[in-house]
Structure formats: structure tokens, C-alpha cells
Amino acid sequence: ETGVTQSPTHLIKTRGQQVTLRCSSQSGHNTVSWYQQALGQGPQFIFQYYREEENGRGNFPPRFSGLQFPNYSSELNVNALELDDSALYLCASSLEVRLEDEQYFGPGTRLTVT
Amino acid sequence: GIQVEQSPPDLILQEGANSTLRCNFSDSVNNLQWFHQNPWGQLINLFYIPSGTKQNGRLSATTVATERYSLLYISSSQTTDSGVYFCAVINTNAGKSTFGDGTTLTVKP
Numbered sequence: 001e002t003g004v005t006q007s008p009t010h011l012i013k014t015r016g017q018q019v020t021l022r023c024s025s026q027s028g029h030n031t032v033s034w035y036q037q038a039l040g041q042g043p044q045f046i047f048q049y050y051r052e053e054e055n056g057r058g059n060f061p062p063r064f065s066g067l068q069f070p071n072y073s074s075e076l077n078v079n080a081l082e083l084d085d086s087a088l089y090l091c092a093s094s095l096e097v098r099l100e101d102e103q104y105f106g107p108g109t110r111l112t113v114t
Numbered sequence: 115g116i117q118v119e120q121s122p123p124d125l126i127l128q129e130g131a132n133s134t135l136r137c138n139f140s141d142s143v144n145n146l147q148w149f150h151q152n153p154w155g156q157l158i159n160l161f162y163i164p165s166g167t168k169q170n171g172r173l174s175a176t177t178v179a180t181e182r183y184s185l186l187y188i189s190s191s192q193t194t195d196s197g198v199y200f201c202a203v204i205n206t207n208a209g210k211s212t213f214g215d216g217t218t219l220t221v222k223p
Contacts, residue, residue: 042213058210088155105157
């Protein structure tokens with residue numbers, strides 16, 4: 001158990017729709033990162049939030065956006081869903097803003113876009 | 115950006131055998147973690163090891179930061195060790211973390 005939870009576990013959406021995925025970090029962890037993992041690949045970094053502000057971003061378009069709340073919860077929002085967005089979405093929490101801090105991952109949300 | 119290569123991509127062992135997984139990276143890093151991903155997708159922390167050697171039971175890891183590689187050793191493998199092993203590195207100058215494509219380990223009884 002990492003103390004990081006995600007919801008929902010599975011989700012099916014239609015191309016063009018919007019989706020919101022949720023993550024609850026370990027208590028006391030001020031940093032949350034989101035990753036996309038396509039089948040057979042390693043996780044790809046989407047972005048990181050520290051104390052409710054975006055603190056780093058990978059090569060993902062602006063239709064991927066996030067929010068972090070003071071109660072250690074966060075959201076990943078994806079607009080205008082595309083078939084290639086089908087993947088496992090993982091969030092990870094770490095203690096502080098330094099990217100090199102140890103990350104603890106949630107169980108993931110499996111998104112299918114049809 | 116930084117490149118991370120893991121080898122071998124696939125490994126099949128008999129229960130009780132030992133194995134070494136390798137992670138090469140193309141630039142200096144501030145953080146390196148090894149994870150085991152179970153069949154349900156959960157990433158389990160194995161080691162946080164930007165440099166040096168650590169051991170935890172049958173598993174140990176060594177990172178030689180100056181030569182840009184890390185090794186994960188699994189001794190006396192068990193069927194429950196099966197799954198995908200990832201290394202992930204962070205270079206704070208790059209502003210993001212990078213995972214390798216993983217090594218898929220299958221341990222047969």
C-alpha cells in the first residue's frame with residue numbers, strides 16, 4: 001500500500017468527450033505527478049503540480065490539464081478525447097517540490113476511448 | 115531529452131535462478147528509482163538509488179552515476195517476482211522524469 005488512491009478504476013469514453021480522473025495523495029505530500037502508460041510501454045510524464053501550481057510538463061498538448069487542491073487531492077482533465085488517449089493513467093505523490101524526491105504511485109485508472 | 119534503455123526486454127527464468135536487469139541512461143541524473151509493476155498495473159517501489167548500492171532481502175541494486183547505469187539483482191527468484199520491472203530517472207534540469215520501456219520477467223515453477 002502506497003497511500004495513494006485513484007478513481008475510477010476503469011472508464012470508457014467516446015472520442016470527442018471530456019474526462020476527469022482523480023487522485024488522492026499521501027497525507028503531507030505536497031507534490032503530485034501524472035503519467036500516461038500505453039500498452040507495452042513505460043509511463044510517460046504528463047505534468048507535475050506543487051501546492052496547486054503546475055511545476056513541470058512533458059510533451060502533452062494543452063487539452064491535458066490538471067488541478068491540485070489543498071486537501072492532497074488532484075484531478076487530471078482531458079478534453080476532446082482521441083482514440084490514442086486510451087491508456088493507464090497513473091498519479092504519483094512525493095513529499096516536496098524537488099523532482100528528485102521519491103515518488104509513490106497509485107493503482108491507476110484504465111481509460112478506454114471508443 | 116534524456117534517454118533510458120533497459121535490458122533485456124524479456125527474461126524467462128526457472129524458479130530459484132538469479133538475474134540481473136540493466137538500466138542505461140544518457141545524461142546525469144538526480145534520482146533513479148526501480149519499480150515492479152504487478153499484473154493489475156500497480157507500480158511498487160523497489161529502490162530509490164541515485165548512487166551506490168542497496169539491498170532489500172533477495173533484491174539489491176547498484177547505480178554507478180558516473181558511468182550512467184544501474185543494475186537490479188534478483189536472487190533465488192520466485193514466481194511472484196514475475197511482472198515488469200521499470201527504472202525511472204529524473205534530471206531536474208530537464209524538468210521531468212523519464213521511464214525506460216521495462217524488462218518483462220517471467221519466473222516458471
